[in-house]
Amino acid sequence: MSGPLLAIRDLRVDFATEKGTVRALFGVSLSIDPGETVGLVGESGCGKSVTALSILRLLPSPPAIVRGGEILLRGENLLDLPEKRMCEVRGKAVSMIFQEPMTSLNPVLTVGEQVAEVFTAHRECGRREAAARAVSWLGKVRMPDPERRAREYPHQMSGGMRQRAMIATALALEPSLLIADEPTTALDVTIQAQIMALLQEMRERERMAVLLITHDLGVVHDFADRTAIMYLGRIVEIAPTKGLFSDPIHPYTQGLLASLPGKGTGTARLSSIPGAVPDLSSVPPGCPFADRCPYRQAALDRFRGGADSRDSLGICDREDPPLFEYAPGHFAACHYQRAMRGGGAS
């Protein structure tokens, strides 16, 4: 089959809250090819988890309302599927692992029973065979002593082992897409490395695509083929990972990369992004990043100080910039860069 495995097109999601409607996704478009790993990076509240949960239709509704767009899995729009068909998609075609394995595993079932449940729920086989397959999967995710561990409950395991159990559950039916939402954030550094090595091995062996959601640019740098940067419910830049790190175009991406500590020891100050992520309920019109953008603020200063006779970047306050392609597959949404660098059509 050619074409993408998953194509999200212009997805818009709102949340109905007591204070009125809050827009969470402002038209997100993203595609993932078979076997490809795409990193989705952003700070808290940027919409990366909402995007992931939308794919599996796991957003609670209310308060979530899908206002528009489509999510095509091999050409079929998941948003139109009846709930019964959606149940078959979940776990079998697309599955998900979460940040905190303790809260996403059932505390009153043994780990073996939870992996086995995947097979029985999807009517793959009988209970006895499901139990045997569960042990075999626990072995595949390098759980030490899988037969004994299968009889244990989640609270008897360390965080790293719980994450292995959850990965076994997610991979048991060999999905073509795995959504990994901050899979290592709650783990210690050396255990993080183990889990990422396991995901890498599984991805190659099962030839599955991965949507890797994280706030850690280091993780996508080592792991993702392409990386998308989200800010306030939009993808502001998406590119092959190498190109994104060597030539970040959006000022937010530039700021994120520059503010990473640890590139050296010394007294040098980190460059930081001024201000904080605005509240989603009060997003101003125009570019969502304008208030914190060094280019926009410099233009404003020149205009107010009289150095410029007109506000050269006034457009930033009026129009939400669309994505433009600056290099093959490298898109960014920025009025300033569009003016400076030019570039092809969106």
Added chain:
Amino acid sequence: MSGGIRRPDAGGTLLALSNVYKAFPARKSFFSAEVVSVRAVDGVSIDVPRGKTLGLVGESGCGKTTLGRIAIRLLAPDAGTIRFEGLDITHLSGEALRLTRRRMQIIFQDPYSSLNPRMRVRDIVGEGWHVHGIARGKELRERAERLLVRVGLTAEAGGKYAHEFSGGQRQRIGIARAIALSPKLVVADEPVSALDVSVQAQILNLLKDLQEEYGMAYLFVSHDLRVIRHMSDQVAVMYLGKIMEHGPSAELFREPLHPYTRSLLSAVPMLGNAPQERIVLSGEIPSPTAPPPGCRFHTRCFMAQPVCAEVCPLLREAAPGRFASCHFVG
């Protein structure tokens, strides 16, 4: 292992921990009546130089937070001594301890639970002045407002409550409270771990600026090697209650000596300038209730030999100023 670290510059040492031990009682499991002992800090000696930053790095359960609390006597050690500005404060109590504490402060990880929700921000910041009878009323208010402006907030922030601020702003309030009494030592316990990346950088810059301005020393506790590298002059690496490696930050990150430090550094993406071969450790961190005999790290070490399971290596000087506790280093 006492005296493992040479002190060439005793005049430059602000805080010296020597051979400190601390164990906590814990139930063996949630349903068990059996009480076991968790050896959180197991014979640690470190020095914090005046006006500099000692980074303390390790994974969860390694004892770094306990050590930070012991350093400023929020916890009393079971054994060992704490010397602050040359004075033994290990057994200090009452008024003498209270006066010493003016000069040592702490910044906590969670800016949501460490600020009193019922107090106005200026009273949180100025509480130390109030307690020590330094300022009250209008003067306290004005000083608090000046300090809030210094840490990047507005004077008006003083009249508000903590819940009205974002995580990064709350951490600024916590920093203002910590520096209000012009301490000589600030223990910063994971001060940016709860913050987003773009806000992290702002807070780290603020901490560095304040250090330069006030000449404070930091004991900077973190699990994040990138943050430790950026902030620290000296670094100590902990594992299961013991120091594995200790030395100047630049050298430790350029050429880690201990196999545990080597695997930690290789596990963090994008730390090295050149891509290095990744060392993925096998196994889990053993429980601190039952640490392995011999070298604490031998169950996961890629260099382990039979001797490692029997003899606990001492922290030895492997190169000038650089210490490691490994039979095969130096």
